[in-house]
Every structure is written in structure tokens, then in C-alpha cells.
Amino acid sequence: MRLVNMLLWPGTAICRRIGVDPESDMGLVRSMFNMLVYLSVALAFVWVLV
Secondary structure: OHHHHHHHHHHHHHHHHHOOOOOHHHHHHHHHHHHHHHHHHHHHHHHHHO
């Protein structure tokens, strides 16, 4: 369960910062923020490699 918490941490931190409960809405807002963070990281990684 610790790995899951580490993977969800960016979305949880952003939700708490803007005042949204990370567990509300079945975590959809947190998932959106996680996808944006990990998309940015993946695109930066690919940009450096290519």
C-alpha cells in the first residue's frame, strides 16, 4: 500500500493545496492531477531521449 500512496502523492498534494478533499468524487480530481503530473514527466523524459 505504500507504493500506491507514493504514486498518488502528487494529486493528493495538489488537491489539499487547492482545498479539495482528495477522497471525494471517487478520486477523479486527484486522478486528473496525477495524470497531468505524470504526463509532464513522461513527455520531458521522452523529449530528453529523442
